[in-house]
Amino acid sequence: MASAGMLVGQIPSSLIIQKIRPRIWLSAMVVVWAGLTMASAGCRTYSQLCAVRFLMGLAEASTYAGSIYIMGSWYKSDEIARRTAMFTVAGQVGKMFAGAMMAAIHESMEGHGGLQGWQWVFLIDGIITVPTAIFGFFFFPDLPEITEAPYLDEKERQLALDRLPPKREDGHNIEAWSLIKRVLGQPLIYVCCTFSVLSTAMQAYIVQGLMLLYLKYRKDIDGFSQSQVNTLPIATHAIGIVAELSSSLAIDRYNQRLTIGFTLCAIQIICSIVLLIPNMSVPGNLTVLYLSSTSYGINPLLYSWSSNIVARTADDAARSVILASMAASDGLLWTFWGIVLYPANDAPYWRKGYIAMICISTALASWLFVVRWLDGYTARKYSGACSDSSDPVVIEVDNSTK
Numbered sequence: 001m002a003s004a005g006m007l008v009g010q011i012p013s014s015l016i017i018q019k020i021r022p023r024i025w026l027s028a029m030v031v032v033w034a035g036l037t038m039a040s041a042g043c044r045t046y047s048q049l050c051a052v053r054f055l056m057g058l059a060e061a062s063t064y065a066g067s068i069y070i071m072g073s074w075y076k077s078d079e080i081a082r083r084t085a086m087f088t089v090a091g092q093v094g095k096m097f098a099g100a101m102m103a104a105i106h107e108s109m110e111g112h113g114g115l116q117g118w119q120w121v122f123l124i125d126g127i128i129t130v131p132t133a134i135f136g137f138f139f140f141p142d143l144p145e146i147t148e149a150p151y152l153d154e155k156e157r158q159l160a161l162d163r164l165p166p167k168r169e170d171g172h173n174i175e176a177w178s179l180i181k182r183v184l185g186q187p188l189i190y191v192c193c194t195f196s197v198l199s200t201a202m203q204a205y206i207v208q209g210l211m212l213l214y215l216k217y218r219k220d221i222d223g224f225s226q227s228q229v230n231t232l233p234i235a236t237h238a239i240g241i242v243a244e245l246s247s248s249l250a251i252d253r254y255n256q257r258l259t260i261g262f263t264l265c266a267i268q269i270i271c272s273i274v275l276l277i278p279n280m281s282v283p284g285n286l287t288v289l290y291l292s293s294t295s296y297g298i299n300p301l302l303y304s305w306s307s308n309i310v311a312r313t314a315d316d317a318a319r320s321v322i323l324a325s326m327a328a329s330d331g332l333l334w335t336f337w338g339i340v341l342y343p344a345n346d347a348p349y350w351r352k353g354y355i356a357m358i359c360i361s362t363a364l365a366s367w368l369f370v371v372r373w374l375d376g377y378t379a380r381k382y383s384g385a386c387s388d389s390s391d392p393v394v395i396e397v398d399n400s401t402k
Helices: 002-016 022-040 046-060 063-074 080-108 117-139 154-162 176-184 188-201 210-222 226-231 234-254 257-275 282-311 316-334 337-341 351-381
Strands: none
Touching: 002 022, 002 046, 002 063, 002 316, 022 046, 022 063, 022 117, 063 080, 063 282, 063 316, 080 117, 080 234, 080 282, 176 188, 176 316, 188 282, 188 316, 188 351, 210 226, 210 282, 234 257, 234 282, 257 282, 257 351, 282 316, 282 351, 316 337, 337 351
16 A cells, blocks of 8 residues: 555655755655554554555655655766765665564564553654654755755856756746646657666566575575564665675766676576576575676666656756656556566465566666667757856766777
8 A cells, every 4th residue: 555655645745846945845754654653553453554554655656756856956977976875775775674673673572661662663753754754854855956955065066067068947836838848858768767767677686585485485495583574684785885885886987888788688688597596506506696686787778777867858857757757657567567477375485476587677778878868869859958157068978888
């Protein structure tokens, strides 16, 4: 139900932050999410929990695409990959520690105050989220043209504006017909959403927790302890973090987007071909699944390249809607992708999923050429908007074929 709420909430949220300061809207949604999380502790029926989870998804829908939108408003094309990587890495770090924290709360707080452990998990999760929202109300930077961040003086605010191309005067116009033409009348949304869906699908092994499912199946057969089942998959997130940071540094420093994209796709294809080998040893399976975790490295490429391309339009509202549409497309994919291709009862051998991964990785490698075409197309079309008023036009296009 949370996924349904996120799907419904993506586009409305992308429009709302054109009229309400992002620091107010995003922080308010964090407060709402925290309140709903705590309210989950009071749910007594399945229908109540479903309703709360749907509302939580609505609130959470603002966060990911909204944050990417804000970062794209502050950073240049050779800076944004590292920033988006830091943002997504923070989420991976959270996943690494969330499970251990929830297990500790559940065990240590069981029965305290007449509440069960799972209720304390929801309550504490909501409580520790509130300070983040309060911090956001005061310190989230908004957009450069309207920022009131207390840690930026007037000179720094002006620098933030001068270092980036000017924006359209009607860039925050969300009048329905105008926005529809600006978004749907150009190839950006179609290319970027397809890019996003393919990139997300390529991360299925780690997102669907294949290593955890594999270890659960092999636990009694090979004598894995419950501790090993719980801890061995944590390294997949650590490897993913290293891959994200490494790819982001390479993108910003060397602009080798195609090279990085092809490398990541090739790794997934090779891993999937190896996983198709029947009755492969346990060490072999684990090694390949660890290597496949490098698929997380596609995230900085996806969001930095898409942000750079869409930012050339100088149209904030259209950029916000396109980024939200990308996130919504990903959410729609996960409503069926894992169920169909990576069900738990297929463990320890997901033949359909392995074949699908080969197809997806091949399709993504091919689609990178389409994204590169769009990169060049927008650079030429919006060349007048790709520089500020004092500098000559410099068109940044990824011409890497290495």
